[in-house]
Each structure stands twice: as structure tokens, then as C-alpha cells.
Amino acid sequence: MDNRPIGIFDSGVGGISIWKEIRSKLPLEDTLYLADSRNAPYGEKTSREILDLSVKNTEWLLNKGCKLIVVACNTATTNAIDHLRAHYPVPFIGIEPAIKPAALGSATGKVGVLATRGTLSSKLFHSTSRNHASHIEILEQEGRGLVELIEQGKALSGETKNLIRKYLQPMLAAGIDHLVLGCTHYPHLIPLLKEELPEGIRIIDCGEAVARQTFRILEKHGLLSAEKEETTHQFYSNANHELLSHFLQGESGDIRIAYLDF
Missing domain, CATH: 3.40.50.1860 (Rossmann fold)
Known part of the structure; x- marks a missing residue:
């Protein structure tokens, strides 16, 4: 059992759709979400820029103690996930069109x-x-x-x-x-x-499929969380954290939203 959080990053609030599926399928897991809204959209950037941003996001999440990272961005997955898997010790879950x-x-x-x-x-x-x-x-x-x-x-x-x-x-x-x-x-x-x-x-x-794959990989590596009374979900944005609040309306539990100068 491993109670460290699942890390998730995206070029903004898009990955909230993935987070909701993960929370639904893995109700015992804590999560830490990084919204790199300041640099959105990734789809307009060069491959080198996307890779550099993905590395930066990954290292921030790892410094926060995440046990697995979901690259909740199609563009970051297609341009960076091979590099991330080759250079960092945690499992990565990518996103690609279904x-x-x-x-x-x-x-x-x-x-x-x-x-x-x-x-x-x-x-x-x-x-x-x-x-x-x-x-x-x-x-x-x-x-x-x-x-x-x-x-x-x-x-x-x-x-x-x-x-x-x-x-x-x-x-x-x-x-x-x-x-x-x-x-x-x-x-x-x-x-x-x-x-x-x-x-x-x-x-x-692809949200539901990503959540299922996240469960499978956590189970395979012995990283599933132990049962606890309440889960904690932390969200950070470097641009518009009020928008995160809008997309998280109605979500229950310990939801924490903060601005990040990142």
C-alpha cells in the first residue's frame, strides 16, 4: 500500500475531465493536479517546447512526492511521454485519442x-x-x-x-x-x-480508459492506497485558479485550490 498522491498535469483545466474519472474509479486515492494554464495551449507549441514544459511539470510533481503521474494532455503525451518514461522512476499514464x-x-x-x-x-x-x-x-x-x-x-x-x-x-x-x-x-x-x-x-x-489503466498500473506496482476516512485533492494553477473552482463545483471531500507562481 502507498498513500502518496497520484500526480496529474495538463496545459490548464482540460485534465479535470480525466481527474473526475480517476476519482470515480479510485475513490481511495489522493491526487495532486497541476494546471499549466499560463502556457496553454500546448498544441500551438514546438515539440521541444512541449517536452521542456512536460519535464518541468513532472519534476514539480515528483518533488511533491507523487507516486505515479498522469500526463492528462494529448499533446504532451504524444510529444514527451517516451522521454519521461525513460528518465524518471515512477510509472506514467498517457493520453491518446480513442x-x-x-x-x-x-x-x-x-x-x-x-x-x-x-x-x-x-x-x-x-x-x-x-x-x-x-x-x-x-x-x-x-x-x-x-x-x-x-x-x-x-x-x-x-x-x-x-x-x-x-x-x-x-x-x-x-x-x-x-x-x-x-x-x-x-x-x-x-x-x-x-x-x-x-x-x-x-x-x-478517453477518460474512463485512462482511469482503468491507472488502476491497473497502481495495482501491478503495489501502489494502491490504503483505505482512509477522507481523500485529499490538491489543485494548483499558474494562471486562473478561479477557473479551477468553476470546473470543480459540486465536488465533495477535501478539495484544495491554490495559485502557483510556476
């Missing part, structure tokens, strides 16, 4: 992927598509501007809705029957996506 289940479930043979430029241009994304979706058509769409709007607290605004409508139009015209969300920020847009998508189009994100 192309495989979409490809397996598609009846039309056409799947849409909404993601950042950093994810869509990565080697990992293309190898995943080649290995699991070579028999179907993948329609890629960069969600330019969406992360910025979410980080500004405008996830459900009219401006965001207009962008979503613009990005979905070519995929809908092509006849997709699955929409893969390739950025952990994008589950915050699901209410708007459901308004724009016809019935029968399934939205897929």
Missing part, C-alpha cells in the same frame, strides 16, 4: 477526430491511426481556438458554439458516425457538441 474503439464501432467507415495541431501532427497519432484504423477514413480537424476559449471560462459561449459548428460541418458532410475528442479540454464542450451533432453520432473520449 481511435481504436471508434474504428471498431463505425458502421459508415468514417470517423472524425477533433484535436490540437500538436496531436494531429505527432508520430504517435499517425501510428495509432495506422495500426487501428487503416480500414476506415479518419477525418482530422484541428480545434484551433477552442482551448483558449475554455481557459477563458467561455466553454459554452456563443463564440465557442460558432467554432464548433464550423469544425463539425465538413465531418458531418462526409458522413462520420463517431467523433473522437483528441484533447482533454474538449469533454468540457460536450453539451455544445450534442446540440450540433445529429442523433446516432457517438462522442468518444
Whole structure:
């Protein structure tokens, strides 16, 4: 048993969608979440910049005593996780678009992927598509501007809705029957996506699968937490910690939110 916290980092509040799944599946675990909102979006940065930020975030979480780190950012995963696994002693859980289940479930043979430029241009994304979706058509769409709007607290605004409508139009015209969300920020847009998508189009994100994998790796390495009366969940942001409070409304337990000059 190991009562140290699970570390989670993302380029802002997007990874809160992952955190919620982890908390649901692993109710005995403490967590420590780092929102690097000051540097969002990672998808617009170079591979070198993304790697440097991922290393910085990882070392901060390790200094806080985290036993496992979830890279709750598709772009950071695709650009940095191999390096992190090779250079640090704790297990890492990465995020990648859930192309495989979409490809397996598609009846039309056409799947849409909404993601950042950093994810869509990565080697990992293309190898995943080649290995699991070579028999179907993948329609890629960069969600330019969406992360910025979410980080500004405008996830459900009219401006965001207009962008979503613009990005979905070519995929809908092509006849997709699955929409893969390739950025952990994008589950915050699901209410708007459901308004724009016809019935029968399934939205897929990776949160539940990530939580299951986190449990498996903790169990494999003997790192699961012992039972305790209450868990502690610490959240740090280097830009807008009020936005964290908004996305964590209604969450019970010992929730601590703080600004970090990082």
C-alpha cells in the first residue's frame, strides 16, 4: 500500500475531465493536479517546447512526492511521454485519442477526430491511426481556438458554439458516425457538441480508459492506497485558479485550490 498522491498535469483545466474519472474509479486515492494554464495551449507549441514544459511539470510533481503521474494532455503525451518514461522512476499514464474503439464501432467507415495541431501532427497519432484504423477514413480537424476559449471560462459561449459548428460541418458532410475528442479540454464542450451533432453520432473520449489503466498500473506496482476516512485533492494553477473552482463545483471531500507562481 502507498498513500502518496497520484500526480496529474495538463496545459490548464482540460485534465479535470480525466481527474473526475480517476476519482470515480479510485475513490481511495489522493491526487495532486497541476494546471499549466499560463502556457496553454500546448498544441500551438514546438515539440521541444512541449517536452521542456512536460519535464518541468513532472519534476514539480515528483518533488511533491507523487507516486505515479498522469500526463492528462494529448499533446504532451504524444510529444514527451517516451522521454519521461525513460528518465524518471515512477510509472506514467498517457493520453491518446480513442481511435481504436471508434474504428471498431463505425458502421459508415468514417470517423472524425477533433484535436490540437500538436496531436494531429505527432508520430504517435499517425501510428495509432495506422495500426487501428487503416480500414476506415479518419477525418482530422484541428480545434484551433477552442482551448483558449475554455481557459477563458467561455466553454459554452456563443463564440465557442460558432467554432464548433464550423469544425463539425465538413465531418458531418462526409458522413462520420463517431467523433473522437483528441484533447482533454474538449469533454468540457460536450453539451455544445450534442446540440450540433445529429442523433446516432457517438462522442468518444478517453477518460474512463485512462482511469482503468491507472488502476491497473497502481495495482501491478503495489501502489494502491490504503483505505482512509477522507481523500485529499490538491489543485494548483499558474494562471486562473478561479477557473479551477468553476470546473470543480459540486465536488465533495477535501478539495484544495491554490495559485502557483510556476
